[in-house]
Amino acid sequence: xxxxxxxxxxxxxxxxxxxxxxxxxxxxxxxxxxxxxxxxxxxxxxxxxxxxxxxxxxxxxxxxxxxxxxxxxxxxxxxxxxxxxxxxxxxxxxxxxxxxxxxxxxxxxxxxxxxxxxxxxxxxxxxxxxxxxxxxxxxxxxxxxxxxxxxxxxxxxxxxxxxxxxxxxxxxxxxxxxxxxxxxxxxxxxxxxxxxxxxxxxxxxxxxxxxxxxxxxxxxxxxxxxxxxxxxxxxxxxxxxxxxxxxxxxxxxxxxxxxxxxxxxxxxxxx
Numbered sequence: 001x002x003x004x005x006x007x008x009x010x011x012x013x014x015x016x017x018x019x020x021x022x023x024x025x026x027x028x029x030x031x032x033x034x035x036x037x038x039x040x041x042x043x044x045x046x047x048x049x050x051x052x053x054x055x056x057x058x059x060x061x062x063x064x065x066x067x068x069x070x071x072x073x074x075x076x077x078x079x080x081x082x083x084x085x086x087x088x089x090x091x092x093x094x095x096x097x098x099x100x101x102x103x104x105x106x107x108x109x110x111x112x113x114x115x116x117x118x119x120x121x122x123x124x125x126x127x128x129x130x131x132x133x134x135x136x137x138x139x140x141x142x143x144x145x146x147x148x149x150x151x152x153x154x155x156x157x158x159x160x161x162x163x164x165x166x167x168x169x170x171x172x173x174x175x176x177x178x179x180x181x182x183x184x185x186x187x188x189x190x191x192x193x194x195x196x197x198x199x200x201x202x203x204x205x206x207x208x209x210x211x212x213x214x215x216x217x218x219x220x221x222x223x224x225x226x227x228x229x230x231x232x233x234x235x236x237x238x239x240x241x242x243x244x245x246x247x248x249x250x251x252x253x254x255x256x257x258x259x260x261x262x263x264x265x266x267x268x269x270x271x
Contacts, residue, residue: 044120082103183205
């Protein structure tokens with residue numbers, strides 16, 4: 001794997017990385033605000049919610065509330081959960097419309113079953129793949145997260161989680177635990193041939209799979225440099241394997257399934 005630059009999750013737990021200085025960037029940095037808003041818009045698009053119908057959504061890793069603001073602008077109601085007090089303070093200072101909860105997604109989502117019509121997450125899930133203390137076991141934390149997420153969603157609802165996988169092993173770890181928790185679905189890769197604009201969206205279904213959306217294939221935004229990546233073999237999406245013993249069908253393939261991530265080069269950790 002070719003890699004240069006330090007990923008934020010390698011420097012310690014998220015509640016320490018996302019301090020007051022980092023939270024300030026999500027309030028003042030116009031490029032960062034624009035990138036986060038665009039990814040939130042794409043995640044909401046991939047949810048395929050009923051048109052013109054307000055929904056109750058969960059925003060995991062809500063941070064300063066940028067993605068939540070987009071959900072509100074689109075007429076939806078939302079609850080955000082984040083592990084960083086500084087980021088949540090920034091969200092409160094911005095008078096975001098959603099309800100905010102301080103919590104660790106790796107310990108589960110603390111809501112009643114069937115509470116939400118859908119879920120979005122921007123640049124958060126990869127943090128669960130790192131162990132910041134001896135008691136942290138990434139596979140167990142991921143399973144706890146996905147199993148509780150499956151529970152709090154209305155049956156048949158979707159979750160769209162934008163993420164930055166470090167390598168193929170990490171992506172496999174994430175998708176495996178999602179499958180064990182009962183989800184079907186797969187990974188949509190937007191702009192797979194663009195080094196700067198490539199984005200990963202884990203699209204999960206809490207019920208029988210219907211279809212995976214087609215990825216975006218053209219980028220008109222040359223200024224977006226959130227994360228650069230190079231792949232020795234391209235795939236538009238990679239379906240999750242069906243759960244053993246489950247009657248849920250796997251998503252139909254229109255593009256074929258090939259190894260999704262082989263080489264990743266990270267140059268900019270602006271998330």
